[in-house]
Amino acid sequence: MRLIIATKNKNKVKEIRQILKGLNLRIVSLYDLDRKFRIVENGRTFKDNAVKKALVVSKVYKNDLVMGEDSGLVVECLGGEPGVYSKRYAGRNANDYKNNLKVLKKLEGLSKNKRRAYFFCFLALSLGGKIEEIFEGRMDGLIHCEICGDNGFGYDPIFYLPSYKKTVAQLHLSLKNRISHRSKAFRKLKKFLEQKCLEKCEGFRER
Ligand code: IMP
Numbered sequence: 001m002r003l004i005i006a007t008k009n010k011n012k013v014k015e016i017r018q019i020l021k022g023l024n025l026r027i028v029s030l031y032d033l034d035r036k037f038r039i040v041e042n043g044r045t046f047k048d049n050a051v052k053k054a055l056v057v058s059k060v061y062k063n064d065l066v067m068g069e070d071s072g073l074v075v076e077c078l079g080g081e082p083g084v085y086s087k088r089y090a091g092r093n094a095n096d097y098k099n100n101l102k103v104l105k106k107l108e109g110l111s112k113n114k115r116r117a118y119f120f121c122f123l124a125l126s127l128g129g130k131i132e133e134i135f136e137g138r139m140d141g142l143i144h145c146e147i148c149g150d151n152g153f154g155y156d157p158i159f160y161l162p163s164y165k166k167t168v169a170q171l172h173l174s175l176k177n178r179i180s181h182r183s184k185a186f187r188k189l190k191k192f193l194e195q196k197c198l199e200k201c202e203g204f205r206e207r
Helices: 010-019 046-058 083-088 096-106 173-179 181-206
Strands: 002-005 026-029 065-075 116-127 130-143 159-161
Touching: 002 010, 010 026, 010 065, 010 173, 010 181, 046 065, 046 083, 046 116, 046 130, 065 083, 065 096, 065 181, 116 181, 130 181, 173 181
Parallel strands: 002 026, 002 065
Antiparallel strands: 065 116, 116 130, 130 159
């Protein structure tokens, strides 16, 4: 059976494949299946977007498990920004670098205790056009005062982890994948699939 990850973000897919290693499912992404498949992300919350991604894809690929994932950065002193706008925070021509600069600029001069932030990941698992289960994960840290490190993607170069004295972009991917918001959510999913859902999927297929 296949598990379709409803994203075309190759960095996310790379992380997800590593986290789900060992699961008896063939993992494919929208990037592998149909690069033109478009999902409009217009939800007000990570949950809205994750559910939408899962359902839109699951209604087309009815015999596959589908995972909708939405994640982003939440900065406390910015009232939760960039939040669901994480990918396009710097506007129409946003990229990771411009997004990072925008956050750094908004926090310029602020002391450590005002720089608290977290990454959040929301997952929605669906089958046959219906949501089966939802999972979430969070990683807390601080917004650094400059861009540091080359690994990872998105806001990793400005997301500082005091316990490692490094930004996430200075960590090896295998370490990021042990502690990240996404790995926490996906490990819950993995456990769920191992314990319950595979049986259910077999049942579904026989119907
Ligand atoms: P989307 O879920 O593809 O809409 O976009 C999520 C956006 O949040 C990404 O483009 C990144 O900017 C940011 N983001 C999500 N997860 C991470 C992460 O693990 N590291 C850094 N940035 C992330």
